[in-house]
Amino acid sequence: MIVSWNWLKDYVPLDMPPDELVERLSMAGLNHEDSVDLPSDLAIDLEVTSNRPDCLGHVGVAREIAVLWQKTLTVPPIPEPSTGPPVGSLAKVSITCPRLCQRYIARVIRGVRIGPSPDWLVQRLQAIGIAAVNNVVDVTNYVLMECGQPLHAFDLAKLAGPEIIVRQALPGEQFEAINHKVYDLQPDMCVIADAERSVALGGVMGGAETEVSESTTDLLIESAEFAPLSIRTTARALGLHSPSSYRFERGVDPIGVDWASRRCCQLILELAGGELADGAIDVGPPIAERPPIVLRLNQLPRVLGIEIPADEVRRMLAALGCEQQAADVTSVTVVPPSWRRDLTREIDLIEEVARVHGYDQIPEDVGVPMAPSYRRDEDRVQSKVRSVLTAAGMDEAMMSSVVPADWHAIFCPWTQAQPLQTSTPMLKGADRLRCSLIPSLLESRRANQALGNPVIELFETARIYLARGGKLPKEQWTLGLTSGGDYFHVKGIIEAIVDAVHPAVRLGVTDTCQPLLDPARSARLQLGDRLFGFLGEVTQQGLKQCGLRNATTVAELNLSVLVEIACLIPQHTDQSPYPPIERDLNLIVDEPVRWAQLDRTVRDSAGQFLEQISYQETYRDPQKDGPGKKRQLFSITLRSSQRTLTNEEADQIRDQVVAACHQAHGAILLGADNA
Structure with a gap:
């Protein structure tokens, strides 16, 4: 932002002195x-940061100077x-896309005389790098750089209707801009149209067909508030950036929309003459009141480690434009100004006080009380x-x-x-947002x-x-996980x-x-009954599709489910002083029976002395066990916390x-009498 x-x-x-000015502004964030x-x-x-669009005009910078020097x-x-x-x-104005344009104000001036701007206006604009065009266009640029609110002047006679x-x-x-280039528009872009065609690209650039020329006598002055995201998307998609789009992308002062319109009309009447129509066409919902802080x-x-007198704090906030609603010896309640969208929390006001008081006034070795922080369950x-x-x-x-x-076609189970x-x-x-982490991990593999x-x-x-x-x-x-280990390794x-x-x-498997x-x-x-994720070894076709040479196992888990069941308070469990007893089991089961089903049945039937189940392997021998059969070899560990278990008790549990x-x-213990 260049200022004069x-x-x-x-x-x-x-x-x-200028050097003192720029140094103090730098210390305050500019x-x-x-x-x-x-x-x-x-x-x-x-340099104006994106959270301070109020300083994208001379009035905003002047306000900062007035606060810092108490002017x-x-x-x-x-x-x-x-x-x-x-x-x-x-004229008439209507908004059919309130999501893209929150407010539109139109004023009409008739009988203007288009001509060159006076020297003072030309010099002001040239000082900040803007070339003079004519008295009307120069006024819209002047007000833009004065308060940061973009404006546009239409030739009223060229508007069909006349209607906006x-x-x-x-x-x-398609749309022909004032730079005489034609742009292909997309349906989510905001267009200013008359009764027949588009005449401007909302918040970005005006159109060639309705621009002000030497023959113009009647004007429609536009001042509006457009959605920042829409303007940013449109400007980037078309490669069409302008001082107006730069400001709309960062958000404008909703109250300043009308001020800029009135200021523009005032200067046009002074420099180009004409007659201002009574009132304004103001389309849009009422401006919402800001909540107090x-x-x-x-x-x-x-937070700062230093004491600042309460009266000084209230003075700073008032100078910044905050409206005081209540104050006592412990607190002050204010409503932030409309041009400071970045002030929403108490810490924002603390930062403002520190900034205006001067960061250089805070000693480097000042003691700041430390408070313990709480880690979220997710962390x-x-x-x-x-x-x-x-x-x-x-x-x-x-x-x-x-x-x-x-x-997306590789793996998307959710x-x-x-x-x-x-x-x-x-x-x-x-250009696609991920629906799974697995394809990215396989590409990295x-x-x-x-x-x-x-x-x-x-x-x-x-x-x-x-x-x-x-x-x-x-x-x-x-x-998301990817491993060279097998299914059981990753499951473990x-x-x-x-x-x-x-x-x-317990982890359930289906x-x-x-x-x-x-x-x-x-x-x-x-x-439990919540879907937690998916696990499996990649098929040969999948390995070929992903360009992988070696066996790969992947898994993807919903961590939010893990947070819901988390027990994050450390738990103590007494360890038994008595020895364990192990029993190995080799069960012949049908092929469709999963280990998870056996595991659940064993846990339900073993009783209170079961300490651990250890899976060993799965073995198939169709000649001895028959087709469609498999052996599940595992061991159970038994232990009592009160006494030593006997072999007879362990055999009974087995x-x-x-x-x-x-x-x-239908499981059968290998070696048992099947009859």
């Missing part, structure tokens, strides 16, 4: 980029010499998950959230909806294999984006994760059908387990 020294003096006395000496002026280039800010008064007919009889319709662009619609005075020394669960995975020899990966379109598409690809060929890395054990925690019709997407917090890691978060919760995964070595994972498995799954 002489222009600033219209609003605030500048009795300090960094000094450069200064250029002009024949009779000084142009100062300031009086003088804002030009605006008389309303409206002598013409009611403006509603001369703020709408979305039509499919296939309470500043507790004891928070200033707690504590993530820490436990990372600890288990790194202990298992895995490395954390960080991948991009946007991927190529064809990756939704059948198509992935969300970004309007501008962040990476070449990548392929790249590491190509480089000859022998061990590739990767995990990633990130959000995936699941489309939900016309609603915002579901942002699911997800853990997942069981360790669940055990670290809540030892009493069948799943995912094209990427081997049906015989894959599973749908559950915690027999209970065998009988329960036989009844539930």
